[in-house]
Amino acid sequence: MDHLDQLESQSVYILREAFNRIERLAMLWSLGKDSNVMVWLARKAFFGRVPFPVMHIDTGKKFPAMYAFRERYAKAWDLNLIVEDCPGVEAVDPTLPTNARSAARKTLGLRDAIAKHKFTGIIAGIRRDEESVRAKERVFSPRGDTGQWDFRDQPPEFWDHFNSDLPAGTHLRVHPLLHWTELDIWRYVRREGIPVVDLYFAKNGMRYRSLGDQDITFPVPSQAATLDEVITELEGTRTPERAGRAMDRETEDAFERLRAAGYM
Amino acid sequence: MEAGLDVPGGNRLREALRLVIVGHVDHGKSTLVGRLFHDTGSLPDGKLEAIRAMCERRGMPFEWAFLMDAFQAERDQGITIDTAQIWFRTPKREYVVIDAPGHREFVKNMITGAASAEAALVMIDAGQGVQQQSRLHGFLLNLLGIRQIAVVVNKMDMVDYSADRFENIRATYAAFLAGIGVAGEQYIPVSARDGDNIVHRSRAMNWYRGPTIVEALDGFRPAPRPTELPLRFPVQDVYKFDNRRILAGRIETGRIGVGDRLLFSPSNKTAIVATIETWNRPGPMVEANAGQSIGITLDHQLFIERGEVASREDHAPIESNVFRGRLFWLGHTPLTAGSQYQLKIGTRETPVTVQQVERVFDPDDLSARLGDAVPRHGVADVILRTMALLAVDEARFLPRTGRFVLTDGHNIVAGGLVSMEGYPDQRDLITKRSSNLHSVEHRVSAVARAVRNGHGGGVLWFTGLSGAGKSTLAMAVEQELFRRGYHVYVLDGDNVRQGLNANLGFSPDDRAENIRRVGQVAALFAQAGLIAITAFISPYRADRQRAREAARELFHEVYVEADLMTCEERDPKGLYKKARSGEIADFTGVSAPYEAPDSPELTVDTQRQAVDDCVGEIVAYVERHFAAGKGKDIQKP
Structure with missing residues (x-):
């Protein structure tokens, strides 16, 4: 097994745990390279099919090429695609800086989508090496009833025993790419021939x-x-x-x- | 600008060694990390300036620890709340650094971080010496199975680079580690703040001849892949997306090849690997190794669920419902005897009771003493008991399948290692003859019995759906054979369950055990010279195969055939109705599989034939095979 095989194997294990343990599960698909790899890994884990919905939280401000990509591969990969819109910027915490406010629309869009579909688990393609705050994440990360993350008191997680049992009204974020780096992603894209x-x-x-x-x-x-x-x-x-x-x-x-x- | 570290994601070339840095709070873990990054040239552009600017804004001297302490809360309190991971490299290789908090409250995070490491640095402040957390972390590293350890005596500049002070701490900590069975660790005197003995050799400590930190790190070895250990393949899930029935899971140790015979524990079923399933992979896969997440199909359908462990027959896991665990306790209230938790071991999850707290380790010096309550962050030896039989391993032989966690409500509250010392493998009690029993030769031969009885002994094993007519036929055949002078007896499901198997329910395990006992009893009857007729659905081939192995050449499988629709229309006991309404779970044909025989000795079709015709067919079969001198079971003297 080489390095990419090991990363793949760990991600497949995490996705299978999520599928087995979480009742109402969806995968976020931002149309970027990481989430394309994530969809691909799900197809690996489940032998060619993605057995849960794939959700795009659409700010309406993505590049046209990304929308075209979405339409093409949702069909080609036979995805159960859900597209949900985001509320306007006026709904966002006004004390945040301008650009962050714009990004925060996605947080609200996701929150609304989770409530609408009653999802109890959301698979997201974040990586530890992207940003130092993300480096502290757990693989199975519990969220409060409004989606907030209490990074001061995270549950222990070790030996691949992930916390999947949650109080009603809360949900889990599952992070199957947490241990990948940007370069790993690109090398895997090349090896597997994943479109971007x-x-x-x-x-x-x-x-x-x-x-x-x-x-x-x-x-x-x-x-x-x-x-x-x-x-x-x-x-x-x-x-x-x-x-x-x-x-x-x-x-x-x-x-x-x-x-x-x-x-x- | 933000604090913390955007890792230079671009420069990881090979697999990185996973390194955890632990130690008492304020002994300099984060400072060491900052220094390591700087001195190995691993800092991203602009990061040094960013940290400098942040320190100035707060009016404090330059602080390396800001590199790791990315959270606002940590920057303000000056302690590491959670584990973080970042990458750096030496000329020899790359490293993932897991920075583990030293604050007492954050032991759970330290464990979360350290559990996946291959090597560890333990930081000890030269001025403060060995502290409680230094000991606890050393103890936990050992428990977590981390064997490559370097002890870093930091802040040597504060003790005038004293060789005596270093030696004093080394001797104290080495004695402690030796007491818990750790040996072979290195000791390195450093000043992380100034970079002494990190990458560059310290001029102030020329009395020290050992390795620098980077030299020690480069001397660590990546954990070997446990391919050569006995196979353990815990079943994670069973997928039936199409006509394939795929057992999914990760090989923890050993390897699996197409054609291998696997033993599943604790259900004790065996099957042969038919295929290793893949997707987007050139060519079929014929072998898979430890570490790989795979899917397999079997040569025949078994009732296997998440939590079963596949192994080879000759190196199987231990089966037990009681074992000793050395665990660290993370719960908010003390662990006491009688408490109930959820046990997770591999992919198995089951309720567990703490039968006894044997020993509690003192939090200050970690000496063992008797106790009955384990405080938060305490370490103890306990006896755990489950209702169900588990497949477990000794952690010292197979750590990956010999470790467990306990959960309480929504959280993990303990992690521990299995020790089977003093507990028998219950698989032997259930499935094998005890090794100090020897079979005794009978002085009456099978032939002699057959001659006296006028016929040979044997088992007529009726199998078929509920309502197919097994009991009706069995009773009619018994009557007719008896009339013809045969010694014959029917073992019927409902009757046997009132006595011999009164302690068994209808779980898959109990059903298998029910059939196993009937198979054994029927074999004894046959050897005694009787014809035993059994009337059990016995839906699984593996179970019938076991009955066949018990009676060997005396076994005759009779398939009582009728399709599901017919049986459901007959429904003599009203069971199908109950199964359809959900009142009965796992009902064969409705909510559980029936595996028809491949090549039964005899098939009778109760759908197209009248009962009398079927009885006639079976009796004729018996006349052909059991009459003295004719049967396959009668050996000529």
Whole structure:
């Protein structure tokens, strides 16, 4: 088993635990590289099918290429796709910085979708290496009745015994990619031949390294126009992945506040 | 700017060694991490400046610990609340660092972080020396199975780089570790703040000849993959998405190949691996190894659920409903005898009772003493008892399947290791003859019995759906054979359950045991020279196979055939009606499978034939095979 095999095996184990232990389960699909890998891993875990709904929380502000991607692969992969809209920015905590407020719409959209579909488990494709607040996450992470995360008192989690038993009214976030890095994702995309949107590849010296809403995501300078070039670029970089995500760095704790409130 | 670390995700090339850093609060764990990153050139661009700016904003001196302590709450209180993971590399390899909190309240997080590590650094403050948490963390590392340990005596600059002070701490801690069975650890004097003996050798401590931290780290070995250990494959789930019935799970130890015979515990069923199922993989898979999450299909259908453990027949797990566990307790109220929890071991989950608290380890010096209550964050030896039989392993031989957690309500409250010392393997009691019994040769031969009786002994094993006519036929055949001079007796389900099997219910395990006993008794009757007729649904091939093995060549399988619709129309006992309404669970044909025989010795079709015709067929079969001198079971003298 090589490194990618081990990562894959652990993710498959986590997805199977979630499917077995959680009654009403859905997977978030943001259309980015990580969640594409996640859908792919679910197909691995369940021998070609995804046995739960795949949900896109749509801010309405994604890139057109991402919507086209969604329509194409929801069909090709035979996904049970749910698309849910987000409330307007006026519904968001006004004390958050501007870009974070925009991102926080997704938190509310997710909260509403969970209530509407009565989901008790949400699979999300976050990784520890993306951002230091996410580094503290559990694989099975309990959320309060409004989706909030109490990072001060997280339950113990070890030996792959995940907490799946929850009080009524709360839900679990399941993080099958927590132990992957950005480079692992790209190497796995290459090995498995997983499709991703073209925005990740350089045009005119710029490419997107991380994809969010159009208005708060910015391309970074890059010459990497192919998968191999992206991997080579990442092997040498010391620039953080979310450098193009404006909401993360407006204030020291902006991202932490977003996550504590239920952001993915 | 934000605090904490955006890991330079781009530079992980190989598998990283998982390293945990533990120790008493304030002994310098996070500072060491910051320094390691800086001195190995692993810091992302701009991070040093960001930390500097944050410290200035707070009006405090430069603090390396801010690298790890990403949360606002931690930055303000100056302690690590939870575990965090970040990556760095030396010229030799890469590392994932798990920073584990040292504050007493946060033991659960320390365990969460340390449980997955392959090696550990224990931080001890040179000025304060060995503290309670230093000992507890050392003890827990040992319990968690982490054998590669380096002890870092930090803040040597505060004790004037004293070799005596270092030696004093080394001797104290080494004696403690030796007392709990840990040996072979290294000791390294450092000043994390100044970078002495981290990457660069300290000029102030030229009396020290041992490795720097990075040299010690590079000397650690990745955990070997346990492929060579006995097979353990805990069943995680059973998928029936299409016509395949796939047992999904992860191989914890050993390997599985197509064609291997597997033993499932605790149900004690065996089957052969037909396929290893895959998706998006070139070519079929014929073998899988420890660490892989796989799916397999079997050569015949078994009633297997999540929680069963597959192994080889010759290196099976221990079966027991009582065992000793050395555990660490994370519950808010003390653990006491008589308490009930949920036990999770592998993928098995079952209620468990704490039968006895044997020993409690003193939180200060971790010496063992008698006690009956285990306080929060305490360590103890307890006896645990379950209702159901479990498949377990000794943790010292197979740690992955020899460890368990206890949950209470919604949370994990304990983790522990299984020790079977003093407890028998109950599989032997149930399925095998005790090894100090020897079979005694009878002086009356089967032939002699057959000659006296006028016929050979044997088992007519009737199998078929409920309502197929097994009991009706059995009683009619018994009557007719008796009339013809045969010594014959019917073992019927309802009758046997009133006596021999009165202690059995209708769970899958009890049903299997019911059939096992009937098989054994029928074999004894046959050996005594009688014809035993059994009338049990006996839906599983494996169970009938076991009965066949008990009576060997005296066994004759009779398939009493009628389809489900016919049986349901007959419904002589009204059972189908109850099963359909959900009043009876796991009813064969309705909510549980019936595995028809592959090649029965005789098939009678009660759907198309009258009862008398069927009886005639069976009696004719008996006349052909059992009459003295003719049967396959009669050996010529």
